[in-house]
Amino acid sequence: MPVQQPAPGRSLSLTPLREREDLRPDCSNCYALCCTAFGFARSADFAVDKAAGTPCSNLAEDFTCTIHTSLRPRGFTGCTVFDCHGAGQTVSQGYYAGEDWRTHPEVAREMFSTFAAVRQLHEMLWYLAEAVERAFDPDAAGRAEELRDLIGRELVKGPPALGALDLPALHERVRALLLEVSAEVRAGYFAEGQQDAGTDLLPSADLMGRDLRSASLCGADLRGAYLIGADLRGADLAGTDLLGADLRSARLEGADLTRALFLTQPQVNAARGNSNTLLPPVLSRPGHWLDR
Numbered sequence: 001m002p003v004q005q006p007a008p009g010r011s012l013s014l015t016p017l018r019e020r021e022d023l024r025p026d027c028s029n030c031y032a033l034c035c036t037a038f039g040f041a042r043s044a045d046f047a048v049d050k051a052a053g054t055p056c057s058n059l060a061e062d063f064t065c066t067i068h069t070s071l072r073p074r075g076f077t078g079c080t081v082f083d084c085h086g087a088g089q090t091v092s093q094g095y096y097a098g099e100d101w102r103t104h105p106e107v108a109r110e111m112f113s114t115f116a117a118v119r120q121l122h123e124m125l126w127y128l129a130e131a132v133e134r135a136f137d138p139d140a141a142g143r144a145e146e147l148r149d150l151i152g153r154e155l156v157k158g159p160p161a162l163g164a165l166d167l168p169a170l171h172e173r174v175r176a177l178l179l180e181v182s183a184e185v186r187a188g189y190f191a192e193g194q195q196d197a198g199t200d201l202l203p204s205a206d207l208m209g210r211d212l213r214s215a216s217l218c219g220a221d222l223r224g225a226y227l228i229g230a231d232l233r234g235a236d237l238a239g240t241d242l243l244g245a246d247l248r249s250a251r252l253e254g255a256d257l258t259r260a261l262f263l264t265q266p267q268v269n270a271a272r273g274n275s276n277t278l279l280p281p282v283l284s285r286p287g288h289w290l291d292r
Contacts, residue, residue, distance in 0.1 A: 020129050020282050023086045023122050030088030031100040032056075032063040037112035040078060047075030053112055063100070072288060080288070081248075081269040084115075085122035091115045095158045114159040120167055121151050124174045127243070127262055131181045134261065136188075140181055147174060182221065182241045182261055189219025189239040201225075203241075223262075247271040 036059070039052030050056055058067050058076075065071070071079050091114050092098065101108035128144045128151075135141040154165055201207070201217065204224040214234040223243040227250045234254040243262035252273040257263055258280055265283055273289045 020126055023126050023129075025084050025086055026089040030063075030084075030092045031102075032059055032065075033088045033091060033101075033112065033115040034082055034084055035059050035063075035065065035079075036101065037115050043078075045076075045078030045081075053109065080286075081266045083264065083266045083269070084119050085126055087115055087119035087122045090118055090122070090155075110159050110163070114162055117162045117165060117167065118155065120171070121155055121162075123264075124170070125151055126264065127178055128174060130262060131178055134185050135181045136184050140177065140184065144177055144181070147177060178243060178262065182223070182243070185261060186219040186221060186239050186241060242267065252277045 032055070035056040037053065039054075040046045040050050042049045048057065056065075058065055060066050065079075067074050067076070071077070091111060092100070095114060096104075096107065096111060099107075101111050125148060128148045131144040132141050132148070135144065151170070154162065201220045201222060202225075203221050204226075205222065206226050207222075207230050208226050208228045210227070210230045212230055212232050212235055215232075216236045217232075217240045218236055219239045220237075221241045222245050223241045225242075225245045227245055227247050229249045229251075230247075231251045232255045233251050235256070237255060237257050238259040239261060241261045242257075245267065247267045248270045250271045252271045254276040255273070256278040257268075258278045260280070263280060263283065268279065268283050269286045273285070275285075275289075277285070277289070279285060
């Protein structure tokens with residue numbers, strides 16, 4: 001089956017808001033790639049083991065989930081926090097012209113590996129869009145735009161070229177740019193709240209279960225920090241770098257994350273919050289967030 005390339009003239013270098021709107025999953029135009037391509041081990045997030053490249057046992061013939069409305073109580077919390085950043089529909093409809101892996105098993109392996117690569121590229125585009133928006137230095141914003149253009153050109157190539165792309169090297173370039181923008185933005189907050197909340201608010205810090213209620217964390221660098229079960233109710237996270245931070249079961253009721261740095265939908269989905277939690281306008285309030 002031939003691979004269909006994206007339409008001529010398609011641009012991925014859009015304005016930050018428009019681009020991030022385009023980087024949202026559209027499951028109705030995807031053939032359950034996330035339920036098939038990736039594997040997972042039985043854990044608190046998944047009730048069973050599943051090998052990569054095999055369909056989930058809960059997947060229906062029409063590519064819908066048979067337990068979608070009860071994923072959390074059935075032990076599949078991991079599914080509810082996953083976000084492909086729009087890679088599913090790009091691969092299913094853009095590269096494979098709406099042909100699915102069941103009908104064309106001969107391209108299934110390539111389709112799954114392409115999905116994994118595109119998801120990473122789309123995630124980078126999500127972060128770079130925010131970098132362009134938040135950077136004070138025009139040079140940094142310009143370099144972020146250049147990286148977005150580079151990723152856009154790679155995406156247009158499609159499979160099998162994406163399989164040969166050096167993703168780790170590209171990740172490192174994006175990471176370095178995000179660190180630069182983060183330092184610039186956080187400097188404007190003078191890390192004013194860290195003295196009250198503790199001196200160990202550092203990248204990759206173990207803050208599991210930490211009581212940070214009503215803390216001013218403005219300008220803190222919590223990149224990659226473990227905030228599992230942390231109590232952040234009423235906290236102010238303006239300018240707080242949350243790139244890759246683990247927010248599973250973190251208490252965010254009443255917290256202000258409207259100006260937090262590099263926060264993603266999966267992180268929000270993994271946390272606990274309510275109607276008083278303030279989120280950036282590009283992120284959605286999860287359906288399982290309930291006022292108690």
